[in-house]
Amino acid sequence: MKRVLSGIQPSGKMTLGNYIGAMKNFVELQDDHRCYFMVVDMHAVTVPQEPEDLREQTEMLVGLYLALGLNPDRASIFLQSHVPAHAELGWLMTTLAYMGELERMTQFKDKSRGKESIGAGLFVYPALMAADILLYNADLVPVGDDQKQHLELTRDLAHRFNQRYGETFRVPEVFTPEIGARIMSLDDASKKMSKSNPNPGSYIALLDPPDTIRKKVSRAVTDSGREVRFDTANKPEVSNLMSIYAQCSGLSLQEIEAKYEGQGYGTFKKELAEQIVSLLEPIQERYHEVRSSGAIHDVLKKGAGEAAEIANETLREVKQKMGFVLG
Ligand code: AMP
Ligand code: TRP
Numbered sequence: 001m002k003r004v005l006s007g008i009q010p011s012g013k014m015t016l017g018n019y020i021g022a023m024k025n026f027v028e029l030q031d032d033h034r035c036y037f038m039v040v041d042m043h044a045v046t047v048p049q050e051p052e053d054l055r056e057q058t059e060m061l062v063g064l065y066l067a068l069g070l071n072p073d074r075a076s077i078f079l080q081s082h083v084p085a086h087a088e089l090g091w092l093m094t095t096l097a098y099m100g101e102l103e104r105m106t107q108f109k110d111k112s113r114g115k116e117s118i119g120a121g122l123f124v125y126p127a128l129m130a131a132d133i134l135l136y137n138a139d140l141v142p143v144g145d146d147q148k149q150h151l152e153l154t155r156d157l158a159h160r161f162n163q164r165y166g167e168t169f170r171v172p173e174v175f176t177p178e179i180g181a182r183i184m185s186l187d188d189a190s191k192k193m194s195k196s197n198p199n200p201g202s203y204i205a206l207l208d209p210p211d212t213i214r215k216k217v218s219r220a221v222t223d224s225g226r227e228v229r230f231d232t233a234n235k236p237e238v239s240n241l242m243s244i245y246a247q248c249s250g251l252s253l254q255e256i257e258a259k260y261e262g263q264g265y266g267t268f269k270k271e272l273a274e275q276i277v278s279l280l281e282p283i284q285e286r287y288h289e290v291r292s293s294g295a296i297h298d299v300l301k302k303g304a305g306e307a308a309e310i311a312n313e314t315l316r317e318v319k320q321k322m323g324f325v326l327g
Helices: 016-029 051-068 085-096 099-103 106-112 120-134 145-165 210-219 236-249 253-259 264-293 296-322
Strands: 003-008 034-039 075-079 140-142 173-175
Touching (some): 034 296, 051 264, 051 296, 106 120, 145 173
16 A cells, blocks of 8 residues: 655644645545544744743644544544654754755745745745655655645655665655645735745634625625636636535536536625535544544554654655665
8 A cells, every 4th residue: 555644834824825735635535445544743833932832733733634524543543743754854954954945945935035034944944844744655645736846856855865775765746636736815816825925814724603704705805807717817716616516525626617607696696605504514524523523642652653653664764775884
């Protein structure tokens, strides 16, 4: 069975962009792949976090994983910080990466822009991400478009290690959804939908109540036309809403165009909101059940045990090949 690994940072609310770009694929891949899904808490601390918020957001994200349908009997669900091999291989990957390639990472440039002091962890972040993936010899890494550059770097580091020390790591492939690998803001289709946007009207959070969702969709920016047509160059806002519609309903873009032909944006947006609500309402119900059941800690314990078994084996091989005296 092919191996799949991915992770999400526990830094704030999860949005529909996270779901469509990444989490939806997690759920779909777990049936016929050996899956490892993490909450990357060690990545989250590359920018300052309030300790209490970090703890809550970590548990919230695990709760969402379970509510979305990730099954701990099929996939290993764990926290990055529970498997120390991540930090250890992360360091070794840092020694393999070049300053120049880390400087080119657009996520680093975005997160450090305008900041007076930039944490060193933010800079070496992609080396830790490479370690996350390579520890499990993952074949596929389901992420949204914005992570493609990090994946390229992971592939380069895997090749570099293999060349220097002999064949060790599998070189992973990125796995992005065909539609919606980059969901855009509802208020500005030139920016990606992001929880860090100060305008909450720009994103739909997975835990937004139904009426909030309806309000946000009805206020979403559109062009002044009335034709529901997928055309990212000329109709980026409507195209973005259509991608969301397609991913929530299972309809193709063509089917959506045909369904709303001659109807204008009003009906389309109203029905889009209902599609999102009927996707998210049951997830929200399960989320509250999961959080109150206290099941999270057992799931994490099991997941960390399964993950550590594979991760420790890889780390041992890496250290042996690099010339460390094994204990
Ligand atoms: P983040 O919340 O930035 O840590 O992202 C977690 C996962 O969601 C990554 O795989 C991202 O690529 C994906 N993601 C985040 N925002 C979006 C978006 N607007 N559209 C598609 N995928 C996204
Ligand atoms: N960098 C990813 C993000 O910001 C999170 C991440 C960390 C990740 N390690 C990973 C994603 C390993 C996939 C695989 O979203």
